[in-house]
Amino acid sequence: MLRRRQNMSDQINRQLFQFIEKSPCSYHAVEQIKRELTENGFTELREQEAWKIEKGGKYFTSRNGSSLAAFCIPEKKLKGFHITASHTDSPAFKIKENMELQAEKHYTKLNTEKYGGMLMDSWLDRPLSVAGKIIVRDGEKLTEKLIHIEKDLLMIPRLAIHMKRGAEDDALNPQIHMLPVLGDQTAEKTFMRTTASEAGVNENDILGTDLYLYNRMPGTVWGANGEFMSAPRLDDLQCVFASLQAFVNSEGREYMNVFCAFDNEEVGSGTKQGAGSTFLEDVLWRVNEALGRTGEQYRMTVAESFMISADNAHAVHPNQPGKADLTNRPYMNEGIVIKYSANQKYTTDAYSGAMMKHICEKAGVPYQTFHNRSDLPGGSTLGNILTGSVSLKAVDIGLAQLAMHSAYETAGARDTEYMIRALQEFYCG
Structure with a gap:
């Protein structure tokens, strides 16, 4: 049994790494999700068109190309919604307009700005490249094209220790110290040319860009017994991947299963997507209307619904264990982390926390709890934001990880499987 479980975790981690490598930014993550949903018999619905929905049907829709919602209509009378929510974005550097800079007549750099809260020093001395989307003039229309430059293109070099005078040289300024080097002086005016070539368009037809740096390092499993794994963007693509696998491999009976992946969580979630x-x-209202149901029926359905907001959690750090709470101390490879906050930064309450524990117990999956230290503010996530517009019972969970918001994060090698199993139990309930 243990050997089978280990083999299953190994297979899942390989699939997770492939998903992450093909998802250098939120646009590509949604493209990967669309591809998997289509392969599993889902039909795409466009927000700009009327929706025709049938009982037993499987559908998805996207917004901005960076957020997506998928749902399965039950054959029986709709009792409620079973929803998972995770996010497609991660902290990164966004490339500005008029991006090229010359330095010392010997270097070509790109002008960038921070997207989200990041551990900036983790981006130093790593092979980087560029991904995102561009807007292209196509006759009288504007067309979107995804960009993924799959080669080691950029580097942000660290200052040598011999050149540092003291603590002031360790403080990183994103406008001064974190600009990536594209090449020497001969690289001048090549970036947009490279981007246009990647998209197969004329450089002069590119009218807009949403382009980000991404870490090129592949994921790896490591440790004396292969117990840990590291990769870029585990927060929150690990939860996106696990939620998606549970969703496509589950079938609800009376509840409409819903999978959501949102963009812009790392910058506060206050965008159209x-x-x-x-x-x-x-999405929920349009489904309700397409099924010919009344507003009263919709509100009754929401009242019977439950949402799991899945976004990774902080593991106890091996070198700084004092940063964790005194009695709620999550560890990697010990299962689902249920997150609590008295100030409702997390939406978990007594009922929803108990429900999540019940789901884990039915799935045979371990669980643990997280609170911030009372003298540290901590972060927030999707749950309390979503319940502001759709008032339903909800819980915030995640998987324990180290180095959150680093360019290269670490998590437990067994935990992705735990989350898939727990969410399958939820979706099948």
Whole structure:
């Protein structure tokens, strides 16, 4: 049994690494999700068109190309919604307009700015490249094209220790110290040319860009017994991947299963495609209307619903264990982390926390609890934002990880499987 479980975790981790490598930014993550949903018999619905929905049907829709919602209509009378929510974005550097800079007549750099809160020093001395989307003039129309430059293109070099005078040289300024080097002086005016070539368009037809740096390092399993894994963007693509696998391999009976992946969580979710938008509410209302149900029926359905917001959690750090709470101390490879906050930074309450524990017990999956230290503010996530527009019972969970918001994060090699099993139990309930 243990050997089979180990083999299953190994297979899942390989698939997770492939998903992460093909998802250098939120746009590509949604493209990967669309591809998997289509392969599993889901039909795409466009927000700009009327929706025709049938009982037993499987559908998905996206917004901005960076957020997505998928759902399965039950054959029986709709009792409620079973929803998972995770996010497609991760902290990164966004490339500005008019991006090229010359330095010392010997270097070509790109002008960038921070997206989200990151551990900036983790981006130093790593092979980087560029991904995102561009807007292209196509006759009288504007067309979107995804960009993924799959080669080691850039580097942000660290200052040598011999050149540092003291603590002031260790403080990183994103406008001064974190600009990536594209090449020597001969690389001048090549970036947009490279981007256009990647997209197969004329450079002069590119009218807009949403381009980000990404870490090129592949994921790896490591440790004396292969117990840990590291990769870029584990927060939150690990939860996106696990939620998606559970969703496509589950079948609800009386509940409509819903899978959501939102963009812009790392910058507060307050965009048209973020959790603070109307996206989830719009999807649920449109399904309700397409099924010929009344507003009263919709509200009754929401009252019977449950949502799991899945976004990774902090593991106890091996070198700084004092940063964790005194009695709630999550560890990697010990299962689902249920997150609590008295100030409702996390949406978990007594009922929803108990429900999540019950789901884990039915799935045979271990669980643990997380609170911030009382003297540290901590972060927030999707749950409390989403319940502001769709008022339903909800819990915030995640998987324990180290180095959150680093360019290269670490998690437990067994935990992705735990989350898939727990969420399958939820979706099949």
